[in-house]
Amino acid sequence: MFRIAHISDLHVLSRTNAEWRSMLFNKRMTGYANTLLRRGRVHRREFLIAVLQAVSTAADHVVITGDITNLALESEYQDARSLLGGVAENVEVTVVPGNHDIYLPPIFHERHFAHHFGDFLESDLPELALDLPPGPFPCVKLRGPVAIVALSSGVPRPPFVAAGLLGDPQLDALAKVLAHPEVVRRTAVVLVHHPPVDGRRRIAQLRDGLVDAAAFRRTLAPLRRGLVLFGHVHKRTYSALATAAGSVNVISASGAALDHPNPSVRAGFNVYEIGGDGSVESIRAQVLDASGLAFHDEAIAGRME
C-alpha cells in the first residue's frame, strides 16, 4: 500500500513588520486586499504546525498543491522552506506553485520558487521537463505503484486576477509524460494548483480559475484511472472526471492552516491509499478538531463512500 498525504494553501505569512510596511506601499497591495477580503478565513500557525507534524508520519509521500506562501515575500519563502524541510526529514515532499507564490513578474523571473523548493522537484524524467521559471515542470516521480506528475499553473497576473495557466508547451510535455511506459504502467497522480473542473461562468474562470482547464482535461484522455489533485478553493471537494479511457478522481485539499466552523474547510489533510496493483483503495480526509489538538477521519464532500 502506498499512502499519499495531500495538503494545500498553507499561506505562510510574513511576520516581520518591515516587510508588512513595505508591502503597504507597493503592488503587493493586491495580495493584502485579498487577505482582508478573506478575513473570515483565519490562518492559524498552530494549526499549520499540527498538520505538518501529522503528515510527517502519516504517509509515504506528501504532496502540496500550491499557495505555500501568502505574498511571496522572502521571509515567507524562508519560513516555509524551513517548515517543509522539517517534514522532508521524515517523508518525501513534492510541491507545485500557486498564484500566491508567484505574484509579481520579478518573483516569477527571479525564480524564487525554484530557488527555495528545488529540492522537492527532482524529476525522474528530466528529459520531459520544461525549464519554467518556477522550476522543471512537468516534474515526474516514479514511486512504487504511482507516478506523481507535478505541474505549474502559477503565472504573474495583473492586480486582482488570480487565474492560472498551464500553457500549450507544458500540456504537450504532459501528454508525453502520460504516454511514457514507466508512467503508463503506474497510477498517475497529477498535481496542479488551480481547479481542473470548474462549473462557473467563463468570466469567473478568467478571473481566478484555470484558464486552459478544458485543454488540460483533454490531455488527461489516456488515463484509465488516477488522481488529479488541486488546491486554491480552500475547501475539500471531490468529483469524478470521465476520460476517453476511464475515469479519474479530481480532489481538492483545503487550506492547511484554516480555522473555520465548516469541517470541509477547516485545517487538515487528505489521505489517498494506492494498492500495490495501482488501484485507488481509499480517499479520505483527516480533519483537525476545532480545538486544534486532535484529528478525526472524514469523508470528502461530494464523494460517495
Ligand SMILES: [Fe+2]
Ligand atoms: Fe490560489
